[in-house]
Amino acid sequence: MNFTINTTQKQELLDITDKVNEILQKSKAKTGICNVFVTHATAAIIINENHDPNICIDLLNALNKSFPDNAGYLHDRIDGNAGAHIKAAILGPGETIPIENNKLKLGTWQSLMLVELDGPRTDREIQVIILEQN
Amino acid sequence: MNFTINTTQKQELLDITDKVNEILQKSKAKTGICNVFVTHATAAIIINENHDPNICIDLLNALNKSFPDNAGYLHDRIDGNAGAHIKAAILGPGETIPIENNKLKLGTWQSLMLVELDGPRTDREIQVIILEQN
Amino acid sequence: MNFTINTTQKQELLDITDKVNEILQKSKAKTGICNVFVTHATAAIIINENHDPNICIDLLNALNKSFPDNAGYLHDRIDGNAGAHIKAAILGPGETIPIENNKLKLGTWQSLMLVELDGPRTDREIQVIILEQN
8 A cells, every 4th residue: 555645845744654554454463564665865754752743854864964964965956955865864765554443553652754855745655565464 | 453652751752663573562453563652742653773782871872862852942941841842753653574484574673762862750551553564 | 594695894884685585585475574784893784875886985984083993992901892892882883774575675875785884894794684574
């Protein structure tokens, strides 16, 4: 299964937990793992605190401080988005999450999030693979 | 399967390889993958060098240098642990490890470790999902 | 399945997408996940932009700026490669990638890469576990 999502900012964190849980519910898988993977080299999938939206701003600021955009990268002569590629490679394009009772087994304060690093973009594609445990 | 672990420091790396291998042995799975996932937004799971304990101190110091606690984060007005959330999101809550001969297929110098970033805490919960290859 | 690869530089990114797709084709798995895992504590597996080789140089430079080698680490008194261990733990030893039509489901600009952080080395070992979806 896959779904797409539009982003509206240059950099943005979008909570996709509910969307993935909907797909899970259709699968009827009770126990197992769910692999969530974004097929773009300037985006990432992370698990992050979901209650205070400020933590999303803090995280993007911290990433930009350590891995700034436009820092004289060689790739920027071609495309201008090396900083996005670097952050995407470090965060990684996917997460593999346990399934319990047909739902993602996340902690109270954990959400699954798409990280947009070179937006805004239409149709960011996210793959969801569910493997049930026998 | 899941298990819990108590942490005793503000920040700490704890080797959980043996505990996960015990669970694996009970499962009798010979080949496949093992997903290990901590359900907390201020902890992480990593694979790290296991022989010299100094490498754990070096890693925490390096993380704190690039992503310091108490660096004026917006979230710190509420909870004071933004630095822990940021490091947890970057390291990630889980690892998926190959299984060979009913054991985690790790290199000689690799161990599976829980990273405590906002301790000490009781009952950090770790999920273990084993999927056998046919 | 596993395969080995020789590295020729101290630090290097090597595209292993084709090699893993070859193994996938032999498995005949149509849909599912593919776990790719390097069993060394000074190497990592990432997904990275594949078209402009400069992005690999930019990524290594950015990692070295935030997590430099030889920065007075405690472990360097023993082995001199703490910086490699730190970067390996942060990037992580594995990726789990969706399979579609018996191929890795990667985006147009995504490649699977081995990150050598303490080379050159012979026989870096990479494990590939394929789990098919029913």
